[in-house]
Amino acid sequence: MATLALRDIRKSFGKHEVIHGVSLDVKDGEFVVFVGPSGCGKSTMLRMIAGLETITEGQLLIDGAVMNEETPTRRGIAMVFQSYALYPNMTVYQNMAFGLEQARLPKAEIRELVLEAAETLKIEPLLQRRPGQLSGGQSQRVAIGRSIVRNPRIFLFDEPLSNLDAELRVHMRVEIANLHKRMGRTTIYVTHDQVEAMTLADTIVVFNEGRIEQLGTPLDLYNKPANRFVAGFLGSPRMNFLQGRVAEAASGPCVEVPGGVLPLPQPARQGEAIEIGIRPEHLEVVAPEGAAARARVQFTEQLGGETFLYCDVGEAAEPARIVIKRQGQQRFGDNEVIGLAIGASDVYCFDSKTGAALAA
Amino acid sequence: MATLRQRETLAAYGFLAPAYLIYLLFLAIPMVASLLLSVLEVDRLTLATQFVGWANFDWVLTDPRFWKTFGNTFYFIALAVVGNVGLGLGLAVLLDRNIPGPLLYLFRLAYFLPVLVSLAFVSFIWRFMFSFDLGAINYYIRMLGLPPVGWLTDKNVAMFSIVIIDVWKNVGFFVIILLAALQGVPRNLMEAARIDGASPFTALRRIKLPYIAPVILFCVTYATIGGLQVFDSIKIITDGGPGDSTRSVVMYMFSEAFSAGELGTGAASALTLLVVIAIVTAIQLTLGRRFAGR
Numbered sequence: 001m002a003t004l005a006l007r008d009i010r011k012s013f014g015k016h017e018v019i020h021g022v023s024l025d026v027k028d029g030e031f032v033v034f035v036g037p038s039g040c041g042k043s044t045m046l047r048m049i050a051g052l053e054t055i056t057e058g059q060l061l062i063d064g065a066v067m068n069e070e071t072p073t074r075r076g077i078a079m080v081f082q083s084y085a086l087y088p089n090m091t092v093y094q095n096m097a098f099g100l101e102q103a104r105l106p107k108a109e110i111r112e113l114v115l116e117a118a119e120t121l122k123i124e125p126l127l128q129r130r131p132g133q134l135s136g137g138q139s140q141r142v143a144i145g146r147s148i149v150r151n152p153r154i155f156l157f158d159e160p161l162s163n164l165d166a167e168l169r170v171h172m173r174v175e176i177a178n179l180h181k182r183m184g185r186t187t188i189y190v191t192h193d194q195v196e197a198m199t200l201a202d203t204i205v206v207f208n209e210g211r212i213e214q215l216g217t218p219l220d221l222y223n224k225p226a227n228r229f230v231a232g233f234l235g236s237p238r239m240n241f242l243q244g245r246v247a248e249a250a251s252g253p254c255v256e257v258p259g260g261v262l263p264l265p266q267p268a269r270q271g272e273a274i275e276i277g278i279r280p281e282h283l284e285v286v287a288p289e290g291a292a293a294r295a296r297v298q299f300t301e302q303l304g305g306e307t308f309l310y311c312d313v314g315e316a317a318e319p320a321r322i323v324i325k326r327q328g329q330q331r332f333g334d335n336e337v338i339g340l341a342i343g344a345s346d347v348y349c350f351d352s353k354t355g356a357a358l359a360a
Numbered sequence: 361m362a363t364l365r366q367r368e369t370l371a372a373y374g375f376l377a378p379a380y381l382i383y384l385l386f387l388a389i390p391m392v393a394s395l396l397l398s399v400l401e402v403d404r405l406t407l408a409t410q411f412v413g414w415a416n417f418d419w420v421l422t423d424p425r426f427w428k429t430f431g432n433t434f435y436f437i438a439l440a441v442v443g444n445v446g447l448g449l450g451l452a453v454l455l456d457r458n459i460p461g462p463l464l465y466l467f468r469l470a471y472f473l474p475v476l477v478s479l480a481f482v483s484f485i486w487r488f489m490f491s492f493d494l495g496a497i498n499y500y501i502r503m504l505g506l507p508p509v510g511w512l513t514d515k516n517v518a519m520f521s522i523v524i525i526d527v528w529k530n531v532g533f534f535v536i537i538l539l540a541a542l543q544g545v546p547r548n549l550m551e552a553a554r555i556d557g558a559s560p561f562t563a564l565r566r567i568k569l570p571y572i573a574p575v576i577l578f579c580v581t582y583a584t585i586g587g588l589q590v591f592d593s594i595k596i597i598t599d600g601g602p603g604d605s606t607r608s609v610v611m612y613m614f615s616e617a618f619s620a621g622e623l624g625t626g627a628a629s630a631l632t633l634l635v636v637i638a639i640v641t642a643i644q645l646t647l648g649r650r651f652a653g654r
Contacts, residue, residue: 052551073557085548089570098566099556150556 002063002076002153002186003028004049009058011044011210018044020210021058026188026203031180034190035197035233036207043158045207046190050079050156062153073103078147079156082163084139086131092118092142093127099150117149120179137168144176148183155180157189161196173199194234198222206230228355231277231348237308239277240322243352246272252344258314260293263344266358274358277348280308280325284341291339295322297332304329311338397627404621416628420616426629428604429612435519436526436608437587443527445579448534453564455535456542468539471532479529483596486525487512490597512598515605522606525593530586534579541575542568577648581641588637609633 004026011019019041026032034042047053049060051072060067067075078099086095093114100110118124121141131139140160147155157176161169177200180187191197197204198218205215206229214226218234225231231239244255246268253264255276268274288294295311296319307330312319324340332338349358362370398416400409420426455467474482489496490511498508511521545568553563569576591610594600600607613633617626 050551050555052554071557072555077555079552079555081548081552083546083548085546085552087549087552087567087570089567089573098553098558102557102559102562146552146556 003061004154004186004188005059005061005064006045006049007059007061009045009048009060010056011041011048011053012056017056018210019048019056022210022212023058024205024212024215026186029184029186031187031189031200031202033197033201033204034188034207035192035194035204036213037233038192040207041210042190042207046079046156046158046188049075049154049188050077051075052079076153077156078150078152078154079158080140080143080147080160082159084131084143084163086134086139086142086146088131091128091130092123092134092145095131095142096146096149099146103150113149113151117145120148120182121145136164137172140164140172141175144179148179153186155185155187157187157191159191160189162191162193169193169196176200194236198234204234206233208233224357225277225348226357228275228277228350228357231350231357235279237280237323237325239279239348240283241275241277241350242313242320242322244274244276246270246274255347255349257293258320259295260291260313260340262293262340262342262347264349265344265347266349268349268358273352275350275352275355277350278322278342278346280323282342282346283322283324285309285324285326285330286339286341288337288339291341293340295324295338295340297334297336297338299334300330300332302329309338313340394627394630397623398631400624402623412624416624417632419625420629420632425604425607426609426612429607429609432519432605432607433588433590433609436523436590436606437584439520439523440526440530440587440590441580441583443523444530444534444583445538445576447527448531448579449538449576451531451535452538452542455539468532468536471535473532474529475532477529479592480596482529483525483593486521486528486593487597490521513602515602518598518602518606522590522594522597525597526587526590529593530583534583537579538572538575541572545571574648577644581644581648584640584644585637588633588640 006022006024009019009022010017022045034045036042044053048055051070055068062075087098090098096114096117097110100113118127121144123138123141123145126134126138126142134142161172164172173196189200201218203215204218204221206213206221208229214221214230221230222234225234228241232241242257244257246264247254247256247261248270249261251263253267254261255264255274257276262276293313295313298310298312301308307326307328309324309326309332311322311324313322314320350356351358399411399413401412402409451471455464492498492508492510492513495511497511501508510517512518549567549571550563553567558566589610590608591614594606594608594611598606600611609629610633613626613629616622616629
């Protein structure tokens with residue numbers, strides 16, 4: 001078993017602090033995904049857990065023991081790099097055996113472990129090849145093989161799939177999920193790809209500017225984002241944001257936004273300025289006559305299975321741009337005016353200054 | 361009126377002409393001349409020439425002095441390659457770490473400076489340093505109460521002295537090249553090695569050095585070719601002595617052609633050296649490719 005705990009971890013490069021006090025508890029066997037935009041500190045955090053970067057302040061505990069000053073080997077971690085980082089002068093077999101040789105295991109045992117890992121990952125035919133003779137997908141499989149062969153307590157993945165093409169990425173994603181299910185090891189996985197985050201994670205940790213914005217299960221984060229940043233980061237196409245002013249209608253609380261009036265899930269102070277968020281898939285297209293809000297279609301993207309409508313709402317001089325995602329193939333003319341409808345529970349409200357979600 | 365293409369071609373040749381001219385004057389013509397000279401006998405006074413076929417090569421290849429200088433040259437190469445590349449690699453490994461920028465710059469400058477100084481000048485300074493009675497080195501050796509060393513007068517030591525000068529002068533070049541190679545090793549590879557639990561020494565031996573093997577091979581080849589041509593420093597410091605103990609092939613060539621005035625045998629020995637350089641380089645490249653395995 002292996003639990004991981006971060007206690008108020010900080011990291012500075014020179015005078016410049018990049019991680020500002022991160023605390024996190026990872027349960028045994030949990031699959032945790034760090035997501036966030038470039039430069040948010042997620043990779044630095046992973047490298048501190050790995051022991052490749054020093055921890056400026058705070059504590060890193062693995063199974064309850066402080067590990068700040070321990071070597072990567074003593075921490076019992078294995079890491080898969082974005083660039084694979086296979087040793088180019090060694091064969092696949094030697095790459096996988098290298099770590100075990102450093103642990104001074106007997107040759108026969110090394111052989112057994114390498115063959116076993118190779119079988120798990122179906123890379124036996126590659127064992128005598130050198131990294132230069134492998135495709136991207138094969139290289140990543142070998143890199144994963146090199147990490148599982150050492151039977152680590154914790155797996156660390158640093159954007160392992162971002163160098164692969166789209167199809168292979170989906171394939172390897174499924175394999176990593178299966179591997180985790182089979183081995184049940186605690187895993188920390190860094191990515192900027194929200195699809196990987198949503199599909200792989202037990203828990204997603206959203207980083208921004210060296211802090212945790214929110215953590216929770218994928219659907220929790222998707223359905224109940226704590227703030228505008230998380231709401232905008234998860235979901236594709238991203239959430240639409242509109243400035244609005246709270247009003248009152250006969251049907252209940254509502255908000256005036258560019259293009260019309262939308263219902264609010266909760267009462268709010270009359271006249272208060274708030275920011276509302278609407279996921280593209282929650283907007284219904286209705287007849288413009290009598291609709292509470294209207295939009296003008298600027299252009300459409302036909303993806304076959306679904307259609308994205310890019311629309312302007314509000315004053316023609318200063319329109320706001322929104323995206324609507326509809327199932328199936330739907331045709332609209334350019335500049336066609338459409339009506340919009342949305343259920344009150346699908347409208348997210350954020351404080352227009354702090355961006356924090358307003359409690360329902 | 362010429363077409364645009366013709367005018368462009370003409371202009372291109374125009375721009376290339378100066379470079380070609382220099383090439384012709386200083387490389388192509390002397391090369392062809394050496395080829396011709398090697399099969400001719402030239403009369404020193406009248407410059408009358410006579411075709412002699414392989415006779416010049418026969419003379420050179422059966423001259424024990426040629427083989428003596430040949431052996432000297434390879435002895436020099438063995439020592440100089442080990443000294444230059446070995447020491448260069450050692451220094452490069454020492455410098456390949458988080459040294460503050462300005463300090464690293466200073467180190468690199470310090471090692472590289474001798475490379476820029478004229479070899480003739482360096483040789484004069486070292487000749488003084490190595491001097492038996494007045495030299496700085498023997499001064500300190502005597503201060504330690506030890507017997508002075510015949511740096512340039514002892515035939516068993518003289519070649520070492522030449523090598524010391526060569527290494528002092530050239531090691532900076534190899535440090536710069538090898539340091540650049542070491543710093544080109546992807547950081548992720550070294551991090552993967554740390555995660556695999558490799559000590560810094562193991563990581564160096566098993567990952568870094570194999571990674572830069574092609575560069576090390578280049579350095580060995582470069583140092584070898586340089587060694588085959590060693591001349592200036594020996595000419596100035598020992599002039600091949602004591603006896604013939606430091607005389608190199610190029611010195612043999614020089615003395616045949618210009619001291620003895622036998623242009624034909626001089627050219628023949630030069631061509632022999634060329635063939636040897638080609639063979640040695642080919643062997644090193646073949647071995648290196650197999651060794652580097654990439």
